[in-house]
Amino acid sequence: xxxxAVASLAVERQAFMRTVGSWLTFAWNFKRxxxxxxxxxxxxxxxxxxxxxxxxxxxMIHREFLSEEPGYITRLSVAFWSTMIPTAAMAVFAVTSxxxxxxxxxxxxxxxxxxxxxxxxxxxxxxxxxxxxxCSCAEAKCLAAGARIRSRCTSAGxxxxxxxxxxxx
Numbered sequence: 001x002x003x004x005a006v007a008s009l010a011v012e013r014q015a016f017m018r019t020v021g022s023w024l025t026f027a028w029n030f031k032r033x034x035x036x037x038x039x040x041x042x043x044x045x046x047x048x049x050x051x052x053x054x055x056x057x058x059x060m061i062h063r064e065f066l067s068e069e070p071g072y073i074t075r076l077s078v079a080f081w082s083t084m085i086p087t088a089a090m091a092v093f094a095v096t097s098x099x100x101x102x103x104x105x106x107x108x109x110x111x112x113x114x115x116x117x118x119x120x121x122x123x124x125x126x127x128x129x130x131x132x133x134x135c136s137c138a139e140a141k142c143l144a145a146g147a148r149i150r151s152r153c154t155s156a157g158x159x160x161x162x163x164x165x166x167x168x169x
Contacts (some may be wrong), residue, residue: 020111
């Protein structure tokens, strides 16, 4: 039974590689200019989006250096926006990439679902990695603080963060 599953997996892998390989070969040989144009416009949209979100949302995700520790709601707000803004920017980039590939008629009907799922997985992985980064930074800070306040740290866990290298204290 396991050998049947492995054989079936090998057959599906070959079919997948053949489909994607034929699409890439077709796109490169016959639709090179539309493919490169779609990629260029997607990258331009990503750069504009990156610069715009950093400029527009900087006050929400940047903490002023104050003498006192920020409140719980402030830390929660910064944790939320520090995770959601890059995720939203990546989602918009994925949608624009798919749109440009579709608009320039580079995507075939059999490849479009594969590309859309790949882009969605990239967005989900960015969200999870940002969230895990927040939690692991909070855990590291709790471990550095010592055992005497560990119970307080674990209850505040994901909120007391150093997302993106920005530490609270």
